[in-house]
Amino acid sequence: MLTFVGLGLYDERSVTVAGRDAIQDADRVFAEFYTSRLVGTDLETLEASLGTTIEVRDRAGIEQNPEPILAAAESEDVVFCTAGDTMVSTTHTDLRLRAEDRGIQTRIVHGTTAQTAAGSLTGLQNYRFGKATTLPFEDAHGGDGVPDSVVATIEDNRARDLHTLVYLDIKVDDPHWDESDDTYMTASHAAELLSKPFPDTLGVVVARAGSPDPLVVADTLDDLAEQTFGEPLHLLVIPGSLHPLEADVLESTAGADLE
Structure with missing residues (x-):
């Protein structure tokens, strides 16, 4: 399972309850912060608030080499986080399509845009x-x-x-x-x-x-x-x-x- 979670607009408190639950229930959590950022917090604070470790991927790690995310999602419950709402960027849509092509079930937990x-x-x-x-x-x-x-x-x-x-x-x-x-x-x-x-x-x-x-x-x-x-x-x-x-x-x- 690959769940896309939008973290909202500003800091670690902006994520919805549904998004927090999905993150805390996941086996692994990935994120990217190059399309937008939570400028009211930092990675350490975000991880502490959500009670998890977040594996941050750069642009190349999402657009050119998403294999670690997809491979994990084939056998584990994986969350992919972005600031704002997920799927606003075509980068995230492409990742979802790649997952669906491999038979990985996906779902979306929206955040404020x-x-x-x-x-x-x-x-x-x-x-x-x-x-x-x-x-x-x-x-x-x-x-x-x-x-x-x-x-x-x-x-x-x-x-x-x-x-x-x-x-x-x-x-x-x-x-x-x-x-x-x-x-x-x-x-x-x-x-x-x-x-x-x-x-x-x-x-x-x-x-x-x-x-x-x-x-x-x-x-x-x-x-x-x-x-x-x-x-x-x-x-x-x-x-x-x-x-x-x-x-x-x-x-x-x-x-x-x-x-």
């Missing part, structure tokens, strides 16, 4: 979000500024009057649990990049979703680029037109000046 948290914290209606996109660091896509694909996604959503959730890049130099080697794109950096193709455009920053002190700030992208939003992780939302209720929430909770 950044997408649903962003809608909840901003007051922007969930069914008005269009296609999401990820804004990479400049050197990650071999060019300057914003990739054409990101611009096209935002433009297409705005043309259909939909909001765009922009995930911000995480550069992981060391695949293991070492904060000092990670670089997280900040919302101010993202706003600076996006203000070029989208000047005088409203943006909404969501920082530390799932933590005890999340932050939501709404302003023009140009103004957001000049602000700081504290510790990671950050998200950025580019809204379409606002329903009156959405506007009221952004004004009251995010400091938006919609005049």
